[in-house]
Structures are given as structure tokens and as C-alpha cells.
Amino acid sequence: xxxxxxxxxxxxxxxxxxxxxxxxxxxxxxxxxxxxxxxxxxxxxxxxxxxxxxxxxxxxxxxxxxxxxxxxxxxxxxxxxxxxxxxxxxxxxxxxxxxxxxxxxxxxxxxxxxxxxxxxxxxxxxxxxxxxxxxxxxxxxxxxxxxxxxxxxxxxxxxxxxxxxxxxxxxxxxxxxxxxxxxxxxxxxxxxxxxxxxxxxxxxxxxxxxxxxxxxxxxxxxxxxxxxxxxxxxxxxxxxxxxxxxxxxxxxxxxxxxxxxxxxxxxxxxxxxxxxxxxxxxxxxxxxxxxxxxxxxxxxxxxxxxxxxxxxxxxxxxxxxxxxxxxxxxxxxxxxxxxxxxxxxxxxxxxxxxxxxxxxxxxxxxxxxxxxxxxxxxxxxxxxxxxxxxxxxxxxxxxxxxxxxxxxxxxxxxxxxxxxxxxxxxxxxxxxxxxxxxxxxxxxxxxxxxxxxxxxxxxxxxxxxxxxxxxxxxxxxxxxxxxxxxxxxxxxx
Amino acid sequence: xxxxxxxxxxxxxxxxxxxxxxxxxxxxxxxxxxxxxxxxxxxxxxxxxxxxxxxxxxxxxxxxxxxxxxxxxxxxxxxxxxxxxxxxxxxxxxxxxxxxxxxxxxxxxxxxxxxxxxxxxxxxxxxxxxxxxxxxxxxxxxxxxxxxxxxxxxxxxxxxxxxxxxxxxxxxxxxxxxxxxxxxxxxxxxxxxxxxxxxxxxxxxxxxxxxxxxxxxxxxxxxxxxxxx
Numbered sequence: 273x274x275x276x277x278x279x280x281x282x283x284x285x286x287x288x289x290x291x292x293x294x295x296x297x298x299x300x301x302x303x304x305x306x307x308x309x310x311x312x313x314x315x316x317x318x319x320x321x322x323x324x325x326x327x328x329x330x331x332x333x334x335x336x337x338x339x340x341x342x343x344x345x346x347x348x349x350x351x352x353x354x355x356x357x358x359x360x361x362x363x364x365x366x367x368x369x370x371x372x373x374x375x376x377x378x379x380x381x382x383x384x385x386x387x388x389x390x391x392x393x394x395x396x397x398x399x400x401x402x403x404x405x406x407x408x409x410x411x412x413x414x415x416x417x418x419x420x421x422x423x424x425x426x427x428x429x430x431x432x433x434x435x436x437x438x439x440x441x442x443x444x445x446x447x448x449x450x451x452x453x454x455x456x457x458x459x460x461x462x463x464x465x466x467x468x469x470x471x472x473x474x475x476x477x478x479x480x481x482x483x484x485x486x487x488x489x490x491x492x493x494x495x496x497x498x499x500x501x502x503x504x505x506x507x508x509x510x511x512x513x514x515x516x517x518x519x520x521x522x523x524x525x526x527x528x529x530x531x532x533x534x535x536x537x538x539x540x541x542x543x544x545x546x547x548x549x550x551x552x553x554x555x556x557x558x559x560x561x562x563x564x565x566x567x568x569x570x571x572x573x574x575x576x577x578x579x580x581x582x583x584x585x586x587x588x589x590x591x592x593x594x595x596x597x598x599x600x601x602x603x604x605x606x607x608x609x610x611x612x613x614x615x616x617x618x619x620x621x622x623x624x625x626x627x628x629x630x631x632x633x634x635x636x637x638x639x640x641x642x643x644x645x646x647x648x649x650x651x652x653x654x655x656x657x658x659x660x661x662x663x664x665x666x667x668x669x670x671x672x673x674x675x676x677x678x679x680x681x682x683x684x685x686x687x688x689x690x691x692x693x694x695x696x697x698x699x700x701x702x703x704x705x706x707x708x709x710x711x712x713x714x715x716x717x718x719x720x721x722x723x724x725x726x727x728x729x730x731x732x733x734x735x736x737x738x739x740x741x742x743x744x745x746x747x748x749x750x751x752x753x754x755x756x757x758x759x760x761x762x763x764x765x
Numbered sequence: 766x767x768x769x770x771x772x773x774x775x776x777x778x779x780x781x782x783x784x785x786x787x788x789x790x791x792x793x794x795x796x797x798x799x800x801x802x803x804x805x806x807x808x809x810x811x812x813x814x815x816x817x818x819x820x821x822x823x824x825x826x827x828x829x830x831x832x833x834x835x836x837x838x839x840x841x842x843x844x845x846x847x848x849x850x851x852x853x854x855x856x857x858x859x860x861x862x863x864x865x866x867x868x869x870x871x872x873x874x875x876x877x878x879x880x881x882x883x884x885x886x887x888x889x890x891x892x893x894x895x896x897x898x899x900x901x902x903x904x905x906x907x908x909x910x911x912x913x914x915x916x917x918x919x920x921x922x923x924x925x926x927x928x929x930x931x932x933x934x935x936x937x938x939x940x941x942x943x944x945x946x947x948x949x950x951x952x953x954x955x956x957x958x959x960x961x962x963x964x965x966x967x968x969x970x971x972x973x974x975x976x977x978x979x980x981x982x983x984x985x986x987x988x989x990x991x992x993x994x
Contacts, residue, residue: 400946400947400950400953401950401953404950404953404954404957407957407961408957408960411957411960411961411964414964415964418968426968429968430922430925430965430968430969433961433965434916434917434925434929434965437929437961438913438916438917438929438932441909441929441932441933441936444936444954445906445909445936448936448939448940448944448946449943451944451946452943452944455944461944461945461946463950478886482886
């Protein structure tokens with residue numbers, strides 16, 4: 273029933289968006305949809321017995337287990353914040369003429385559909401079904417990037433579609449391999465994750481390696497892992513900031529989620545001895561590439577985007593360790609990264625609106641006198657930056673710390689490399705903040721900068737997310753930890 | 766009823782057709798021809814699906830044949846051809862990194878490499894080397910990689926789309942021979958494909974035009990509603 277509720281709410285939202293012409297109405301509908309989704313997901317988490325078995329769920333196509341529910345909770349919270357943020361942000365785009373009024377309907381319909389598709393993807397038991405929903409998320413989010421119809425945006429969207437979709441076809445071949453592997457052992461083939469999980473231990477390791485590598489290509493591209501990260505900085509920087517937050521906070525999770533699911537299968541066989549080092553290598557390469565790209569970066573949104581790439585690398589390294597403790601902290605890292613990254617994109621979106629170059633959309637923002645014009649956004653970037661590089665008491669401090677502790681038990685040299693790379697990445701962010709935010713013009717110099725009026729709807733999500741992060745970091749609530757433990761148990765690590 | 770050997774012979778001939786169409790997509794410069802060759806390639810796939818169906822009588826193969834015929838032989842090529850007429854791009858003469866000759870040589874090397882790789886992977890599976898299934902799998906993956914080469918070596922988005930479509934044909938071919946996927950999955954993939962094609966081609970219209978012009982064109986496709994006065 274719960275799944276039907278999700279679909280029904282979305283259909284109603286779509287109908288209302290189609291019927292109205294007012295931006296505020298469309299936006300309110302999107303906020304309401306995301307808020308209702310959050311409530312529904314919280315209801316399942318608090319009051320139902322997970323994994324849920326009811327009408328239409330647990331029939332082989334859909335299921336709700338702890339991992340899926342966890343991802344859905346993150347996604348719905350971020351969508352709610354992003355929808356609130358979009359209220360002021362899109363209004364600004366309309367005023368400056370960057371977004372045509374005619375495209376609004378398309379934008380919000382794609383937005384509402386994207387949320388539904390993401391939720392369905394996380395609740396898919398059948399891996400092929402999950403693949404199709406993941407593909408749809410690519411297409412819908414590309415629409416959201418291209419909506420500004422500037423040439424750069426279209427370029428970025430097309431690059432995103434091709435890199436992601438081409439790689440996802442490899443993932444599909446990987447699933448065909450998986451299907452055939454299960455057919456050889458079980459008689460009838462299946463792509464049902466719960467069923468595969470029951471029998472994974474007896475699958476042929478060499479076939480599992482082949483299928484994991486192919487699946488990895490696909491979902492690595494979705495989550496921006498080296499060498500498939502090329503689309504990511506471009507797309508995240510060019511998208512409207514409300515959309516960047518979703519891309520970074522939710523869509524990258526879709527890729528990592530796919531990798532975790534299939535890796536859990538591989539972990540049941542001896543194949544994982546081959547796969548785990550591979551994950552670690554790709555994770556380190558990803559962190560390395562991101563760290564060195566962050567160092568000379570002058571564009572704030574690109575900098576934040578590369579930081580997402582870096583965090584995806586950290587998650588891969590954590591997965592590669594594959595002890596229950598490491599998986600636990602990887603899961604918490606997913607949550608912490610999503611919340612932090614969304615708030616960072618919200619803040620840098622405000623700065624971008626204030627200081628964007630008037631001459632070219634490709635030029636670097638002309639940031640000056642930030643504390644005078646946009647104090648909240650600056651503090652958002654600084655605090656968010658501290659949170660993302662893992663300063664206590666933000667939760668990323670704990671996740672990175674414990675992942676590194678676990679890594680230390682496996683290999684000390686790798687740990688040393690990881691620490692150096694993380695330090696470089698943090699240095700890149702710190703260097704940017706120090707050089708850019710200290711730019712001040714002469715006290716009595718004439719200024720032609722008009723302060724960008726930031727409506728409350730754009731401020732609230734930043735404050736809310738940072739407060740939430742602090743709360744999680746300081747309290748580390750016991751029920752939440754228990755929830756994550758359940759996920760680790762279900763993944764059989 | 767035709768006997769099994771004849772049908773296997775037919776399938777082998779269709780394999781050759783697939784290779785020829787793939788080579789043509791890689792090397793040709795004329796866009797309209799690429800679209801019709803793609804349509805022909807999909808038709809060949811329909812033929813292979815039908816031939817396989819007559820061998821083992823599985824209803825899924827028949828369904829795949831029908832859905833491929835409708836979507837990939839008729840709807841998608843027709844849509845792309847219409848868009849092409851609208852944006853008046855006839856030739857795609859820009860190759861990014863690879864000239865047609867080099868691409869052809871590389872794809873030959875790719876096929877050889879895949880053949881060798883599959884001989885190793887499948888050596889302990891019941892479908893031993895040399896059988897139809899083996900060749901189908903090798904050809905499917907080769908077609909996929911050749912399509913990927915087109916996607917990344919051409920500049921025009923429409924040619925990229927055709928490369929992607931040809932990749933997808935490769936996946937379908939591979940899937941048909943290696944295992945039997947449930948029909949619902951094939952069906953959803955086709956829907957996904959259609960949406961992707963529609964979106965990318967519309968975006969490609971925008972790439973070659975100025976902003977105002979692009980919006981005018983979008984209005985022509987009824988994608989944007991008229992602005993309120």
C-alpha cells in the first residue's frame with residue numbers, strides 16, 4: 273500500500289503542476305510532495321516492521337529493506353530542502369531572464385517525476401528494474417540541467433547523458449551475466465536481489481568477477497568515480513544550484529547504492545578477494561584526481577563538485593575494507609556527505625547569484641566583499657567546508673576517522689596515501705576560502721554591486737541542514753546507529 | 766518445417782549482415798544513410814530473433830521480435846529522420862579522434878580481443894566454443910563496443926545517439942544468445958531508449974542554434990507552452 277501512496281501523491285502533484293501557471297503554486301506542490309514523501313518514509317521507518325511485506329511489496333519486484341529505506345529518507349529530506357530553496361532561487365532566475373517562464377512547467381514536472389523515480393529505484397528488489405529506474409534518473413536530471421537552455425548547460429547535459437547511459441549499458445550486460453550465473457545454479461534465472469543473496473555463496477567466482485566489473489563500470493559512471501567522473505564537475509557546476517544539490521546529494525547515492533548491493537553479493541563468494549583491492553585502487557585514484565583538481569580550482573561550484581568526487585572515493589575505499597564496522601561508517605558517511613553537500617551547494621548558489629560574471633557564463637565568479645553582501649552564504653560555505661573536510665563535531669569527522677582506523681588494520685601504506693590525499697583536498701578548499709573570501713575593496717571605493725536579495729526560503733534550508741548535521745554529529749542517536757547496524761546485517765557483512 | 770541446419774545457416778548469414786551494418790555506421794559520413802542502416806540492423810535483429818524462435822519456440826523471442834520491429838525499425842528511425850530534416854544536417858564530417866579507416870581497423874582488433882576473452886571465460890560453460898551461442902555473444906559485445914566508438918568519436922549529437930542505439934542493439938543480441946531475460950525487462954528498456962532518443966535529439970537541436978532560435982524551435986515541437994501575456 274505504501275508504494276501506491278508514493279505513486280498516487282506524485283500523480284496528483286503532476287496533475288496540479290500541469291494545471292497551474294503560477295510559479296509559486298508549482299513550487300508549493302513540489303515542497304508538499306517531498307514533505308509527504310518524507311513523512312511516508314519516516315512512518316515506515318518508525319512504525320512498520322522492516323523489511324516490509326505487504327500488497328505489491330515483497331513480490332519480487334519491489335521491497336523495502338533498511339538500506340533502501342535509509343537512502344529514501346536521505347533523498348526525501350534533501351528534496352524537501354531543495355524544493356524550499358528553489359522557491360527563491362528559481363524566482364531569481366525568472367527575474368534575471370535566465371529561465372523562461374514557459375520552461376517552468378517542464379522543470380517542475382521533471383522534478384516531481386525524478387523524486388518518484390528515485391524512490392522507486394531504492395525500493396526495487398529486482399536489479400533490472402533498479403537499472404531501469406536508475407537510467408530514468410539520468411534522463412530526468414539531465415533535463416533539469418538543460419532547462420536553462422544556455423549552450424553550456426546543454427553541452428553538460430548531453431555529456432552527462434552519454435557518459436552515464438553508455439556506461440549503464442555495460443552494467444546491464446553485467447546483470448545479464450548475473451542472471452545467467454544464477455540460472456546455471458538455480459535452474460531458473462533471477463535478478464531478484466533477496467533471492468540472489470540467499471544463494472550467492474554457491475555462484476561461480478569467475479562469473480561474479482566478470483559481472484561485478486561490468487556493473488561497476490555502469491554505477492561508477494553514475495556516481496562519478498574515476499575514470500568516469502568527467503561529466504560530473506561540468507554538470508554540477510552548470511546546473512541551477514537547487515538541482516546541483518540533488519545531483520550531488522541524492523543522485524550520486526544511486527550509483528553507490530548499486531555498487532553496494534552488487535558488492536554484497538560478491539562478498540558472499542571468494543571473488544571478493546579480487547574485487548576488494550580493485551575497489552580500493554579505484555577509490556584512491558578517485559580521491560587523488562579530485563584532490564589535485566581541487567587545488568587550483570577557482571570556481572566555487574566546481575570545487576564543491578570535485579569534493580563530491582573525492583567523497584565517492586572515500587566510500588569506495590571504505591567498501592573495499594569490507595569489515596562490518598567499515599560498512600557501518602560508510603553508510604553514515606553517505607548520509608553525512610549528502611546533507612553537507614546539499615547545504616554547500618545551497619550556499620555557493622547564493623554566492624554565484626551575487627557574484628557571477630556579467631560577461632560570460634563560463635568565467636569565474638568575481639567574489640569580493642563577501643561578508644558585506646552575503647554573510648549567511650559565506651558562513652554556510654565556511655561551516656559546510658569544515659564539515660566536508662571532516663572537522664569535529666560534524667559527523668564526517670567520525671566517519672572518516674573510523675574508516676581510516678579500519679584501513680589501518682588492513683594496510684598502513686594505503687592509509688598514509690589516503691591521509692595525504694585527504695589533506696590535499698582539504699588544503700584546496702581552505703586555500704580557496706582564504707584567498708577568495710578575504711578579497712575586500714577599498715572602504716570608500718564606489719561599488720556598482722547590487723546586493724542580491726536572498727529570500728528566507730533560500731536561507732532556511734542552509735541553516736536547517738547545518739543544524740541537522742551538528743545534531744547528528746554531537747548526539748549520534750542510538751536508534752539511528754541501530755538502524756545502520758540492521759543494514760549491515762542485511763547485507764551480510 | 767525447415768530443418769535446424771538451415772536455420773543455423775540463416776542465422777550465420779544474418780551475423781554477417783550485422784557486421785556489415787556496424788562497419789557502415791562506423792565509417793559513413795552521410796547521416797541519412799546511417800539512420801537507414803541502423804533501421805536495417807534492427808531488422809536483422811528481428812530476423813535473428815525469429816530464427817531463434819523457430820529453433821526453440823520460446824514465446825519471449827517472438828515478443829522481442831515484435832517490439833524491436835515496432836520501436837527500432839519504425840518509430841525511432843522515423844523520429845530521427847524527421848528531426849534531421851528539421852535541423853537540416855545532412856553530413857557529419859567531423860570525426861573527433863578517429864578517422865573511419867582507423868576505426869574499422871580498431872573494431873577488427875576489438876572483435877578478435879573479445880573472441881579470445883570469451884574463449885577463456887566460457888571454456889567451462891556448457892556452450893562450448895564454436896557454437897552459435899558463442900558467436901552470438903561475441904558479436905553482441907563487439908557491436909556494443911563499436912557503437913561506443915561511434916558515440917565517443919563523432920561530434921554531432923545525432924550521430925552519437927545512433928552510436929548509442931547501435932550499442933543497445935549489441936546488448937540485445939548478447940542477451941538473446943546468452944540467456945533468456947523476462948519480457949517485461951526488454952519492454953522497459955525500449956521505453957527508456959525512446960525517451961533517451963527523444964531528449965537527446967531535442968537537445969541536439971539546441972546545440973547548433975542560438976538561444977532565441979532554439980526556443981523558437983522548441984515551440985515548434987510544442988514542448989514549451991506559449992508565454993502568458
